[in-house]
Amino acid sequence: xxxxxxxxxxxxxxxxxxxxxxxxxxxxxxxxxxxxxxxxxxxxxxxxxxxxxxxxxxxxxxxxxxxxxxxxxxxxxxxxxxxxxxxxxxxxxxxxxxxxxxxxxxxxxxxxxxxxxxxxxxxxxxxxxxxxxxxxxxxxxxxxxxxxxxxxxxxxxxxxxxxxxxxxxxxxxxxxxxxxxxxxxxxxxxxxxxxxxxxxxxxxxxxxxxxxxxxxxxxxxxxxxxxxxxxxxxxxxxxxxxxxxxxxxxxxxxxxxxxxxxxxxxxxxxxxxxxxxxxxxxxxxxxxxxxxxxxxxxxxxxxxxxxxxxxxxxxxxxxxxxxxxxxxxxxxxxxxxxxxxxxxxxxxxxxxxxxxxxxxxxxxxxxxxxxxxxxxxxxxxxxxxxxxxxxxxxxxxxx
Ligand SMILES: *Cc1c(COP(=O)(O)O)cnc(C)c1O
Numbered sequence: 001x002x003x004x005x006x007x008x009x010x011x012x013x014x015x016x017x018x019x020x021x022x023x024x025x026x027x028x029x030x031x032x033x034x035x036x037x038x039x040x041x042x043x044x045x046x047x048x049x050x051x052x053x054x055x056x057x058x059x060x061x062x063x064x065x066x067x068x069x070x071x072x073x074x075x076x077x078x079x080x081x082x083x084x085x086x087x088x089x090x091x092x093x094x095x096x097x098x099x100x101x102x103x104x105x106x107x108x109x110x111x112x113x114x115x116x117x118x119x120x121x122x123x124x125x126x127x128x129x130x131x132x133x134x135x136x137x138x139x140x141x142x143x144x145x146x147x148x149x150x151x152x153x154x155x156x157x158x159x160x161x162x163x164x165x166x167x168x169x170x171x172x173x174x175x176x177x178x179x180x181x182x183x184x185x186x187x188x189x190x191x192x193x194x195x196x197x198x199x200x201x202x203x204x205x206x207x208x209x210x211x212x213x214x215x216x217x218x219x220x221x222x223x224x225x226x227x228x229x230x231x232x233x234x235x236x237x238x239x240x241x242x243x244x245x246x247x248x249x250x251x252x253x254x255x256x257x258x259x260x261x262x263x264x265x266x267x268x269x270x271x272x273x274x275x276x277x278x279x280x281x282x283x284x285x286x287x288x289x290x291x292x293x294x295x296x297x298x299x300x301x302x303x304x305x306x307x308x309x310x311x312x313x314x315x316x317x318x319x320x321x322x323x324x325x326x327x328x329x330x331x332x333x334x335x336x337x338x339x340x341x342x343x344x345x346x347x348x349x350x351x352x353x354x355x356x357x358x359x360x361x362x363x364x365x366x367x368x369x370x371x372x373x374x375x376x377x378x379x380x381x382x383x384x385x386x387x388x389x390x391x392x393x394x395x396x397x398x399x
Contacts, residue, residue: 009352015203021247025240050246057249059186071198072101074211077222078194082142085218089141096337125154147179152285153294181252193217204248208241264292273366298344321348
């Protein structure tokens with residue numbers, strides 16, 4: 001069997017139709033979309049069409065779309081724009097389970113004159129809207145809450161949270177990188193001021209993203225330069241990637257419902273197959289309300305990194321919920337925020353599927369993984385003695 005790619009929340013394959021749409025813009029159509037001549041103008045027209053395609057997927061108008069270099073830039077731009085527009089306000093609210101694109105920026109700002117409130121989550125990764133209500137202050141400059149979590153797939157109550165913020169006059173940003181292309185999103189029904197998406201999470205290339213800025217929302221450019229993006233982001237446009245993103249958004253809009261049904265069935269087959277064959281395994285996240293493509297499963301007593309290594313030998317790509325920091329394995333900040341028990345958190349694996357996966361691939365993993373887990377459990381030092389101490393003493397680190 002060839003590579004089985006179950007790591008689509010990390011990045012996705014560029015759809016062949018997206019690649020085909022992009023290729024002419026690497027070749028003969030190399031004009032600058034800002035040029036006055038006809039040669040550049042035809043490229044400018046293609047960029048305009050791509051902007052319409054992106055806007056259409058989320059119910060925005062083309063004027064509300066700013067192309068960025070990635071999701072991270074979109075998140076940074078939105079949060080910084082809200083802060084710069086309200087210099088007297090020094091309070092930021094976000095959650096403990098955000099992607100580093102939001103969390104690490106927020107923690108940096110906390111060291112530089114801002115106060116930060118991190119909202120917690122329960123054991124299923126769900127936030128509490130009352131906690132948000134109580135956290136909002138007169139000097140709150142921005143609330144940032146992700147649409148769906150990249151590690152567990154848990155979906156956040158963004159419409160409700162944004163409505164609370166709107167009522168209190170606080171700008172609201174959502175990192176929707178994992179949600180766009182997987183969930184129906186319509187900003188006409190969602191009172192958010194800023195929404196961020198990233199191309200490479202929805203079968204467009206890496207290095208392109210988009211920031212939705214609601215008409216009338218405060219804005220300050222992050223990159224100052226030329227007048228591209230109507231003065232909202234300097235820098236010559238990444239034309240091929242923009243064209244690719246437009247096509248990817250069109251494909252998502254056309255196929256989302258049907259694909260979701262198919263991908264969800266594959267995800268459930270994988271999850272149920274593994275849970276039936278492997279004892280002491282639990283699913284992390286809000287099982288009743290999560291992305292259709294994601295399952296995050298913890299296998300008690302084993303290291304996620306060891307599982308990944310053996311899966312890799314079987315040609316299976318997934319990712320683990322623990323990361324190596326300074327030689328010791330730390331469970332991810334998401335699983336820690338959820339209070340996943342230590343012996344489970346270390347053995348967590350995220351499988352994230354896409355339109356390109358097949359039932360044959362799912363069955364391959366359901367067949368092979370139980371053997372892998374059984375083998376690792378035989379060697380596991382967790383079984384005897386104190387669990388926590390055994391884990392701290394364990395040297396196995398693959399990075
Ligand atoms: C991948 C991801 C990002 C970052 O997007 P890039 O385009 O890689 O910068 C931000 N937020 C979430 C939830 C993501 O999954």
